Structure formats: structure tokens, C-alpha cells
Amino acid sequence: MSENATLVLLRHGESDWNAKNLFTGWVDVDLTEKGRAEALAGGQQLREAGLLPDVVHTSLLRRAITTAHLALDAVDRHWIPVRRSWRLNERHYGALQGKDKKQTLAEFGEEQFMLWRRSFDVPPPPIDDGSEFSQAGLPQYADLGDEMPRTECLKDVIARLLPYWNSDVAADLTPGRTVLVAAHGNSLRAIVKHLDGISDDDIAGLNIPTGMPLVYELDADLRPTGDGGRYLDPAAAAAAAAAVANQGR
Numbered sequence: 001m002s003e004n005a006t007l008v009l010l011r012h013g014e015s016d017w018n019a020k021n022l023f024t025g026w027v028d029v030d031l032t033e034k035g036r037a038e039a040l041a042g043g044q045q046l047r048e049a050g051l052l053p054d055v056v057h058t059s060l061l062r063r064a065i066t067t068a069h070l071a072l073d074a075v076d077r078h079w080i081p082v083r084r085s086w087r088l089n090e091r092h093y094g095a096l097q098g099k100d101k102k103q104t105l106a107e108f109g110e111e112q113f114m115l116w117r118r119s120f121d122v123p124p125p126p127i128d129d130g131s132e133f134s135q136a137g138l139p140q141y142a143d144l145g146d147e148m149p150r151t152e153c154l155k156d157v158i159a160r161l162l163p164y165w166n167s168d169v170a171a172d173l174t175p176g177r178t179v180l181v182a183a184h185g186n187s188l189r190a191i192v193k194h195l196d197g198i199s200d201d202d203i204a205g206l207n208i209p210t211g212m213p214l215v216y217e218l219d220a221d222l223r224p225t226g227d228g229g230r231y232l233d234p235a236a237a238a239a240a241a242a243a244v245a246n247q248g249r
């Protein structure tokens with residue numbers, strides 16, 4: 001048995017609002033048919049690579065939960081334990097939730113658009129609790145109290161995600177086991193930044209494609225071995241990540 005643990009990071013398949021090019025954040029939209037197919041394809045990639053998850057962690061958002069279910073169904077691992085946490089949710093996009101990315105770029109210009117979308121520590125304006133795209137009062141977040149975000153930057157995501165990573169995910173990352181984390185573009189950027197030691201400036205250039213497994217072998221200290229994370233289909237992942245980078249243009 002390997003002395004390493006295997007981590008599989010999987011961003012949800014294309015969502016309804018990904019397809020419409022809308023800022024999504026914590027708005028609980030579903031997958032498109034293309035997104036469902038991406039999730040199944042991600043599971044088939046795991047099967048072909050012989051990667052059989054022993055436990056799965058997801059956010060509380062249906063696009064990640066459904067992606068995990070479809071991918072695990074494709075690899076006959078639908079029966080494994082599942083753990084869910086808001087700490088794996090997508091970055092809360094504040095008052096940008098529901099707004100068109102192209103219109104936002106046109107209205108606020110390149111610098112402000114990129115600051116809100118990809119800077120490390122500049123959050124969008126907070127969302128009003130009365131907004132139709134606010135999550136205030138939803139039962140799944142009832143326990144958050146004052147921790148309930150109204151907007152987040154990537155630094156905020158890292159601060160609320162790492163406690164879960166260091167406790168719940170780390171506890172499952174034992175030698176010889178495979179852990180699937182089905183989450184979101186920015187919560188996975190937070191994990192990759194942590195694992196790869198990417199600087200606060202360089203992280204702006206990292207984009208995660210939908211539905212494509214990113215695999216790490218982690219040592220006993222949960223540090224990546226070898227060359228770090230690897231996509232099972234690197235060429236397709238690079239092309240899809242470039243498309244994510246160009247959203248709004």
C-alpha cells in the first residue's frame with residue numbers, strides 16, 4: 001500500500017449560470033445538461049485511471065453535490081461516505097451575484113473587473129440581505145450566525161476553508177486512501193494555492209476548469225509529492241482553464 005494519500009479535486013460541471021455568464025457565488029443553481037455530461041466524464045476519467053475514491057467532501061451547493069453523485073456513480077463509488085460543509089462553498093460574490101460578467105466588465109472596466117474577479121484581497125461590494133440573490137435566512141446556513149458572508153475575496157475563502165481542510169479533509173487523507181473533493185472554481189483555487197504555495201500575486205493567473213479531475217499524491221505531512229497536481233487530461237484542462245480566464249470578454 002502506498003504511504004501517500006491521493007487527493008482528487010473536481011470542480012462542478014458547467015452550471016446554468018456558467019452557461020449564462022453570470023456571477024454565481026452562493027446562488028444555488030443547477031448543472032446544465034453539458035455540466036451533467038462533464039461530471040459523468042470526470043467519473044469515467046477516474047475509472048480509467050483506477051482512482052477509486054474512499055470518501056467524498058462537497059460544498060452545500062447542488063452543483064457540487066450533483067457533480068459528486070454523477071462522477072461517483074460513473075465509477076461505482078456512489079456508496080462511499082459523504083461529508084458536506086459550507087466551508088467548501090464557492091467564493092461569495094457579494095453584490096455581483098446574478099450580474100452578467102460581460103456587462104460588469106463593460107460597466108466597471110478591466111482593472112476593477114479583474115480586482116473583483118481575481119485579486120487576492122479585494123472583495124466585491126457586499127450583497128443586501130433583501131436581494132433576491134442573498135442567502136440570508138436560508139436553513140442550510142442557520143448555524144453560521146455572524147460568520148455568514150455577504151461578500152468574499154480569495155483571502156476570506158482561504159480563512160474559512162483551511163480550518164475544514166486541516167481537520168475534516170486531513171483526517172481522511174491517510175496513507176493509501178483516496179479523497180474526492182467536489183467543489184468550486186474559487187474554493188479549489190484556495191486549496192491549490194495552499195498545496196502549491198502559490199503567491200498572493202501569482203494566484204490571479206490560476207483558473208480551474210469544470211468537471212476535470214486534478215490529482216495530487218500527498219505525503220504524511222499532506223505536502224504534494226513529485227510534480228504536484230496533475231490533470232488526467234492535461235491538454236483539455238489547459239484549454240478549458242483558458243476559457244474560464246476569458247469569461248466576460
Ligand SMILES: O=C(O)[C@H](O)COP(=O)(O)O
Pocket residue numbers: 022023024025026090091093117184185186244247
Ligand atoms: O461563482 C461564479 O461565478 C463561478 O463559479 C466562478 O466565477 P469566476 O471564475 O468568475 O470566479
